[in-house]
Amino acid sequence: MQNPEILAPPRVVRPGRPPAVPLETLALEATFTSELPGDPREAVDNQPRQVPGASYSRVLPTPVAQPRLLAWSDALGAELRILRPEHPAGPAVEVLAGNRVLPGTQPYSARYGGHQFGNWAGQLGDGRAITLGERVLEQPDGTLRRWELQLKGAGRTPYSRFADGRAVLRSSLREYLCSEAMHALGVPTTRALSLVATGDPVVRDMFYDGNPQAEPGAIVCRVAPTFVRFGNFEVHAWAREHDLLRRLADWVIRHHYPELGAPGPAVYADWFTEICRRTAVTIAHWMRVGFVHGVMNTDNMSILGLTIDYGPYGWLEGFDPTWTPNTTDAQGRRYSYGNQPQIGMWNLARLAGSLEPLVGDRERLEAALEVYADSYQRTYRGMLAAKLGLRTLDREGDDELIAGLFQVLQRVETDLTLFHRNLAAVEPGSVTAGGEIPAPLRAAYYDDGAPTGAHREALGTWLVRWAARVRAEGRPDAERVREMNAVNPKYVPRNYLAQLAIDAATAGDVSVLERLLSVLERPYDEQPDAEEYAARRPEWVRHRAGCSALSCSS
Numbered sequence: 001m002q003n004p005e006i007l008a009p010p011r012v013v014r015p016g017r018p019p020a021v022p023l024e025t026l027a028l029e030a031t032f033t034s035e036l037p038g039d040p041r042e043a044v045d046n047q048p049r050q051v052p053g054a055s056y057s058r059v060l061p062t063p064v065a066q067p068r069l070l071a072w073s074d075a076l077g078a079e080l081r082i083l084r085p086e087h088p089a090g091p092a093v094e095v096l097a098g099n100r101v102l103p104g105t106q107p108y109s110a111r112y113g114g115h116q117f118g119n120w121a122g123q124l125g126d127g128r129a130i131t132l133g134e135r136v137l138e139q140p141d142g143t144l145r146r147w148e149l150q151l152k153g154a155g156r157t158p159y160s161r162f163a164d165g166r167a168v169l170r171s172s173l174r175e176y177l178c179s180e181a182m183h184a185l186g187v188p189t190t191r192a193l194s195l196v197a198t199g200d201p202v203v204r205d206m207f208y209d210g211n212p213q214a215e216p217g218a219i220v221c222r223v224a225p226t227f228v229r230f231g232n233f234e235v236h237a238w239a240r241e242h243d244l245l246r247r248l249a250d251w252v253i254r255h256h257y258p259e260l261g262a263p264g265p266a267v268y269a270d271w272f273t274e275i276c277r278r279t280a281v282t283i284a285h286w287m288r289v290g291f292v293h294g295v296m297n298t299d300n301m302s303i304l305g306l307t308i309d310y311g312p313y314g315w316l317e318g319f320d321p322t323w324t325p326n327t328t329d330a331q332g333r334r335y336s337y338g339n340q341p342q343i344g345m346w347n348l349a350r351l352a353g354s355l356e357p358l359v360g361d362r363e364r365l366e367a368a369l370e371v372y373a374d375s376y377q378r379t380y381r382g383m384l385a386a387k388l389g390l391r392t393l394d395r396e397g398d399d400e401l402i403a404g405l406f407q408v409l410q411r412v413e414t415d416l417t418l419f420h421r422n423l424a425a426v427e428p429g430s431v432t433a434g435g436e437i438p439a440p441l442r443a444a445y446y447d448d449g450a451p452t453g454a455h456r457e458a459l460g461t462w463l464v465r466w467a468a469r470v471r472a473e474g475r476p477d478a479e480r481v482r483e484m485n486a487v488n489p490k491y492v493p494r495n496y497l498a499q500l501a502i503d504a505a506t507a508g509d510v511s512v513l514e515r516l517l518s519v520l521e522r523p524y525d526e527q528p529d530a531e532e533y534a535a536r537r538p539e540w541v542r543h544r545a546g547c548s549a550l551s552c553s554s
Contacts, residue, residue, distance in 0.1 A: 018137070020081040023092040028105050028133025028149070032056065032226075035251050037244060038108070039158065046156045046165075050123055052239060055232070055248055056108040061098025061130050062155025062165065064217065066199025069093045070173075070510050071517070073180055076191050076223060080135055080147060085194075096221050097196045098130070098154035105133045109157040110227065113235030114299025115350055117334055123235055124299050125159025128152060128167060131227065146255065148226055149193070153219040166202045170502045170546065172218035173513065175310040177501065179222070181493040181520040182307055187285040188278070189307040190224040206545070216506055224306060226256055230351045231299035237354035249358055252303055269364040272355055276348055276368045278305025280375035283344045288383045289489060290316035290416045292337045294326040294550070298347045312550035315492050317537045318446060319409035319416045325495070327549050341376055348372055386487045387420050389470055389480040401469060404462045411455045415536040417492055418444035424484035427477075428467035433460045446536060489523040490534050495548065496541040497533065 032055075039045075039057035046059050069088040077084055085092035094100035101107065109126035116124075131150045139145050152175070153167030172195060179192035198217035205212040228248070236245040250263040253271055260267050260274070282305050286293065293300070294312040302308040314325025321338025329335050335343060352365040359365055384402065385393040393402065409419065425440035434457060441459075445451060451459060470480065497516055504512035519530045527533075541547040 018081060020078070020083045023082050023085065024095055024100070024102070026082070026102055026133075026135065028102060029136050029146070030106055030133050031146075031255060032110075032131070032134070032148075032251070033058070033106055033108050036247055039111075046158060046160075048156065048160045048162070049158050051111050051125070051158050053241060053244070054111055055236075055244060056110045057125075057158045058106055059109050059130055059155075059157045060101065060107060061151055063099040064097050064198035064200050064219070066197075067093050067097030067099060067219075068197045068199065069096070069194060070197050070218070070505060071176055071195040071513060073191070073193055075521070076180070076193050080193070080223070081137060082135075082193075093196060095132075096151070096194045097198060097219055098151055102132060107132050109159055110232060111159065111235060112229060112231035112299055113238055114229075114231035114297050115234070115347070116297040116299070117329070117332070118346075120238070121297075121299075122238075123159070124231060126157055126227075127160040127163055128154070128157065128165040129222070129227070130154045130157065146225055147223050150222045150224075150227055151219050152222055153198075153217065164202070166198075166200070166217050167219065168202045168204055169197065169216040169218040169506060170499075171311070172220045173502050173505055174313075174498050175222070176220050177498055177513070177517065177520070178310045178313060178493055180517065181523070182291070184521050185285075185289055185489055185492070185523050187289065187291070187307060188282045188305055190222055190227070190302070193221040193223050195220055224302070224308070225304060226252070227308070228252055228303045229299055229308060230301040230303065230347060230354075231297075232303070233351060233354045234298060237357065242357050245354070246358055249355070256304060265358065265360050268355060268358045269361060269368065272352065272359065272365060273368040273371050275303060275305060275351070276372035277375045279344050279348060280372045281305065281379050282307060283340055284376055284380040284383055286340055287337075287380055288387065288487070289492060290337070292316060292323065292325055292335070293340065294324060294329070294335055296335045296340065296343045296347065298350050301344075301347050301351075314548075314550070315494050316416045317494065318413040319406075319419075321406075321410075325549050330549070341380075344376070345369060345372055383487065386483065388466065389424065389475075389484045391473055391475075395469075395472075397465075398469070401462075401465055404465065408459050408462045411458055412451045413446040415444045415446065417489060418534070418536055420488040421485070421490050421534075423466075424481045424488065426463070426467075428470045431460065431463040431467045433457070433464045435460060438463070443536065486524055490526070491519050491523045491530070493520055494537060495546065495550075496537055496544070499544070499546040502546065 036055040039051050039054045044058050044060050051057055069085055072084050107130045109130055111125045114121055114124050129150050129152045131148050134146045134148050136144055136146045156165035176192040176195040179190055182189040196219045200217045201214040202217040203212050203214050253263045257271055260270050292314045300309040312326040316337050322333055322336045324333050324336040381393050422440040426438045501513040501516050519533045
């Protein structure tokens with residue numbers, strides 16, 4: 001047998017681009033802890049408690065029994081210039097599990113508060129997340145880009161309250177999977193570098209019914225420019241720590257909004273306006289792809305406008321604006337799909353109240369909230385136009401076209417992803433009112449084919465209107481199809497697909513997860529060998545735990 005080292009191609013190093021390095025050799029920076037005030041208790045103390053007058057607490061991850069790498073994002077690793085771990089239980093995995101602390105780093109957990117389900121919850125904080133430090137790299141244009149590496153599920157912190165700081169495999173796999181899938185879909189999001197099994201059981205009451213069970217534990221290495229969220233500012237405002245509020249705002253602006261200039265009242269107002277704009281764009285993306293966050297508390301809202309904290313999320317399958325994947329929200333449906341835009345506004349209003357001591361001008365803050373509303377409407381309407389194969393939706397009759405679409409989608413159980421994807425394959429010249437439902441759309445209906453009777457008539461009427469609108473723009477059909485397929489994904493991480501990967505991983509088989517990830521990396525491409533991943537939800541999934549609705553238990 002020939003030496004594999006001789007057969008391996010030489011590693012290409014681009015001029016001026018530092019090569020990738022083993023994770024266990026990383027030198028991480030720590031601007032958050034060096035520039036902001038920490039826990040008054042100088043010694044590392046993971047004991048849950050109130051932590052006044054601080055933005056963070058220094059903590060150490062709690063070691064686990066048998067860490068083993070289950071998944072690694074090659075795409076993110078390449079972006080971070082970090083080599084894939086050579087061994088599933090080697091030194092790099094020890095770092096990713098919290099068993100080894102990188103030299104020179106001072107891990108910490110952030111302090112924040114938040115409004116949960118509309119009510120102020122006081123101090124919350126990183127109850128099971130521990131940030132290792134910041135990976136800072138020079139980009140080709142000479143600018144610096146930074147990423148925080150954070151372990152979720154690495155043990156108790158001062159903010160754990162009554163919890164153990166751990167996470168179970170099912171929730172960790174879902175976060176890893178969805179983070180990378182959302183990135184591939186083009187949705188602003190935090191990322192996930194790795195998924196590590198801990199070898200330790202974690203006890204959780206999945207259904208909150210008094211029957212806790214031991215489940216496999218896991219840790220996700222999450223990555224984002226920063227994990228600072230609305231709640232970081234809310235807790236300082238609530239405690240009247242106005243100097244800390246200002247220092248935190250200045251840190252965020254210096255490192256993540258430097259284009260705004262030196263911090264001051266006018267810049268704080270401009271900064272809040274930009275947060276509103278970014279948040280609007282992200283929520284418009286959620287609505288575009290049918291994503292339902294499930295728990296849009298203010299402590300789960302990124303100060304960068306990213307999708308953050310993948311808990312009981314879900315994907316809209318049968319179109320229902322009132323649907324929420326979160327069993328905790330089943331009664332009030334506060335965080336349902338259709339409520340997400342207005343909850344974004346509500347959450348931003350809470351942030352505005354926290355920033356008022358810095359801005360000193362309520363009218364500027366109110367104007368920024370209007371920017372959110374305008375940005376959302378403009379962005380989502382533009383996205384919806386593209387989904388329908390149109391350049392714009394600003395002609396006479398377009399409002400009726402949109403309203404008719406949502407009415408048709410709700411008349412019978414219609415798969416949102418499949419309807420929009422397959423609409424591209426409908427030939428506008430072939431549809432007639434009262435005629436046969438175009439074959440491509442039949443796959444979108446859960447009632448074993450196309451609708452009948454009044455439903456069929458309503459759909460046919462809408463299709464005729466849509467087809468006339470498409471023809472009025474005079475676009476080449478091939479161009480329309482290509483552009484529709486570029487914004488309407490064929491593959492999304494449906495809950496039941498994630499659950500199948502969880503079941504297999506729990507049994508020791510990660511190949512199901514690997515295959516699913518490989519498909520989701522190209523959500524807009526036709527993948528003939530992956531058609532089963534694009535099918536509508538099977539009937540057996542409808543009432544199975546983990547496939548239709550989830551709790552916050554993780």
